[in-house]
Amino acid sequence: MKSAAVVYALSLSIGAFGSALAAESTSGQKAKPTPGASEDLKLIDTVVVIYAENRSFDNLYGSFPGANGVAKAPATARIQRDRDGKPFRELPPIWEGLTAKGVTPPVTQAETEHLPNHPFHADDPKGFNLGYGTITRDLWHRYYQNQMQINGGRNDKFVAYADSGALSVSLWDGSKTAMWKVAQKYVLADNFFMGGFGGSFFNHQWLVCACAPYYPNADTNPAKPSIAVVEPDGVTLKPAANSPKSAMDGIPKFAGDGNLTPDFYAVNTMQPPYQPSGNEPAKDGDKAFADPSKPTTLPPQTEPTIGDLLSLKHVTWAWYGGAWQDVLDHGNKTPIPNFQYHHQPLNYYASFAPGTPARAEHLRDGGLAGVEFIKAIDAGKLPQVSFYKPQGDLNEHSGYADIQAGDAHIADVIAHLEKSPQWPHMLVVVTYDENGGLWDHVAPPKGDRWGPGSRIPAIIVSPYARRGFVDHAPMDTTSILRFITRRFELPTLHGITVRDTAMAARKQKPLGDLTSALVLKDK
Template structure:
């Protein structure tokens, strides 16, 4: 292709040929201004080793030694075997069914859940859920040794399970091989989905003012003087082989009133009903798990101030909101969501006063992703996505252990990416696919020590774009806040306080600052 054609060719063709748009008299790479659309797809609850431990070229299970994978008991001794998987590996009434008794005496090492000579449970089958909570995650990480995942779990040996996957099995694996897989990407905060969604949008931890005199007073955790571990109850089994641990109080709040485990939004759709006779657009504030509206600055506020278009597309948001408004029992309220499978605590902007019911911000930016992402896909196909788009798949399509399998969500996300690749906006798009947290699954890489809140365990992240490096494994240190850093850099936004605090914490502990994902792109830096 001659220089004139190179200069006028669409960016996708130029990138496919390994060529770049022209500047002056020489062929040059594009810069970050070539990015016109950023799409973030946020799945659920998988560690890097759990899904990508066998990925070629990545820091995976081939780098794990028998000694480094050994799990310690609660007293610090090496366990002879892993604990049983409490209550069984799989749901009852399914085939194959793996009961608790069948999991006794597992070797003290990682194991393949889908091993045909072992449990032979495919990644198309739902396995039981695991603890993924703020203090428990830190106790499992054990200062970076990652050797007490089984000790401080409610699922016993399941924490050490992974899948033997490849491009022929896992749809996103094939996409990761084509573009960039980040193998040094950590969850932004310790613990679970609620807190990590907050870190995705504001790099901040929610607060519950005056919690000790509030309905949530009983949710304040009993924490040891080290500030990172829970007080163990006197009747807790001494050994993990004997049963899950018991704590004095593993609550949703820290002793200084930060919300770190699952709290419900103050606005519908929420996991809590409206107060009797109260405003039906609100959640009952007298419920101990209803979080007061938050006022911290978030990425949506910064984008609004800069005139950058954006939206959060919640899968099944419209159906969930309709159910909440009609008071449909069992659809929203309670832990066991049904049709639609929707988790209110996965909708982070619904916690902020600036996006309350009746506001323009809410109607403009909190959009219905549709059942199975149908509304989001319509916007993709029409080429009408805003400059920054977040997509949260509904529960049965997000890969969360306990209520869905790996394959369903993985295939769904791959299908969404296929639509994005055909979108009129694709040529200038960067898509980031990652997981909110590890779901309690072990990973062998020590998280870099940062600040009080994280980062936590390592999770997968894939960067998909015409601008992405092809067939590349990116070893740059990233975490969930790297997504905010990338958005901030692209649109020259002010830096959120949490990003500054995270880098200060990393530096103070001898670690580099977090990357902003640009190393995954073949652009001028």
């Protein structure tokens, strides 16, 4: 196990970065406000980010009026193709059935056979007729598979490279959800993409760091078996010799579908080095740490985060984790709260290690069902920037959560925010970390190595929001960081600069910073 001294040294490295940035800010040479920054942005005093789970835009908002929805999808994206590139005559079945284990009544695999080759509604009264409260089975949502499904922007291999067959192209009529009504009242962004390809672990890192975590010398460490085996294109997993040739015959198999890239970046789920973690402490180690000998324990990270930059400018901020303290005190339980350790991205960073002042100040308990977060809202005591992560059973993730409970919870949080003493100068962003392996028809912008990935819903809520507006401006998860950076005049995270450079090389403009959804005038 890493000693406290090692962790302290790692913390010093981020401190050194902070000192350098502080010096730059004082000198005025590099930490200048983003060009185009306006005094109008200072009308926003409080920023709140609510991060739900695993829904593509088309999956929930594909029939939203005025949006680029399923009806506008080209035939080439609506028709799914097999691994050999040929269109399916019919969709493969949903392997293991449509509903999660234990859901009654179940929708079996046999009941999902012979579906036509196009997207279908899981809640269609003439079809499966499922309610929003149904928990479906989970789907692959992994770094390489997401790129293989996107297939160069054609979005026609979601079924081919899934472990769930036809479920990848399932849809819901979201018009009866509570958040649909919030989107109608404020702004729905219909050109908003997940920051990185793949799953929740990676996209939470993009929310706080705009970076790919790194495992040094992974080939000589416990994580070696988790290094992916990738074709020379750097995008495609090498198939196993016994992989079914067709998705009609089964789930694809790969020579090495690992959590790390061949050059040791962590792109699929790794566990935090600190508790709470999916990996328990080492037998005789520090109980506040995860066992570093486990192949899925990620070493402490030292890249600067948006939190570090906010602290350097003395901007108050916090990450509110739903059920955080309850899990620390009593351990995790299912189905409630079903805490997801890899949804707490700052718990991977040395600057927030156990015992540090930054951890005590900024990693806060959201409470069971968000009660502590809501108390802060009602009392008007939110910091200037807040991130809120609902606990597992309230985050809408396929496999262990339904749409209805999470949607109602987030809508209730919005209702509290609208009544908060801080509301008159507040900006709220509600989005999803990633698509959960679910199909969307819009091609992501061509960015850098890491993303953007598939399109996801994003709702901007504010007294300054354009009311009843669908925002078509191209954005992704980093757009949230861009707004925070611009509003509080912070240095730009390196990953955002890399993405902008990559897009400029393709003659594309930088992704937006949310301001297209706002009318910034003093009220």
